[in-house]
Amino acid sequence: MSETPELERRYRRLLAFYPRAFRERHEDEMLAVLMSGSGADRARPQAADAINLIRNAVRLHLAPHRPRPPRTVAWAVRLMVLAAGLELAAMITVIATRDSVHAAILAHDPRFTAAQWHSVVVAHLLPIEIGAPVAACLWLWVARANRRGRGWGRAAVVAALALNSVSLLSGLAEGSAIYARADLIAGGALWLTVLAAFVLVCDRRSSGHYGSASGRRRPAGLPRPAATGI
Numbered sequence: 001m002s003e004t005p006e007l008e009r010r011y012r013r014l015l016a017f018y019p020r021a022f023r024e025r026h027e028d029e030m031l032a033v034l035m036s037g038s039g040a041d042r043a044r045p046q047a048a049d050a051i052n053l054i055r056n057a058v059r060l061h062l063a064p065h066r067p068r069p070p071r072t073v074a075w076a077v078r079l080m081v082l083a084a085g086l087e088l089a090a091m092i093t094v095i096a097t098r099d100s101v102h103a104a105i106l107a108h109d110p111r112f113t114a115a116q117w118h119s120v121v122v123a124h125l126l127p128i129e130i131g132a133p134v135a136a137c138l139w140l141w142v143a144r145a146n147r148r149g150r151g152w153g154r155a156a157v158v159a160a161l162a163l164n165s166v167s168l169l170s171g172l173a174e175g176s177a178i179y180a181r182a183d184l185i186a187g188g189a190l191w192l193t194v195l196a197a198f199v200l201v202c203d204r205r206s207s208g209h210y211g212s213a214s215g216r217r218r219p220a221g222l223p224r225p226a227a228t229g230i
Helices: 006-015 020-036 047-062 071-096 098-108 114-147 151-173 181-201 211-216
Strands: none
Touching: 006 020, 006 047, 071 098, 071 114, 071 151, 071 181, 098 114, 114 151, 151 181
């Protein structure tokens, strides 16, 4: 300890204010920058350096830094939040148009029985009415994951697009274009929103945000290679 220069010891005391995880990753780099920007004959940090170090340490404790996502990801996140709202809108549409769908089916096929209608409700309408709130919450969770650069969040968008595509095609095959046009429009709007989010998260400009690449951005609180430019 006695061989350690006094200036380095004092800088390390200031760096001790930073969160431990941050210090483990960046303390040596920060110390090297601070030492290279100080005069060889200095025994104490400059006041501006000390103030900036403590200020940045407090900021990291109060609001841990996360890299800002690229514009493509930011727009994709907005679309995911919109998808959550569209899930609820689709649920409301299904509930509001249930009687009109039943009437449209009867008009097309007067022999359509109550048991058959019950099967339609159980197989197609109830899953939407029950599952939409859950899906809306999942979309908000996925949006948060994508904003934070989680790789599984992007994979979830791919899976959601596949599920929505299957659901839309299944509805078309079951005659939704004839009997439930309002439901089809709501489902189509959701599918287009998910498709747009998929395109954005898969854009090459978004790739650096996911996985380890996002961690290479310069974190807040790291001093710039200048004498006092922290």
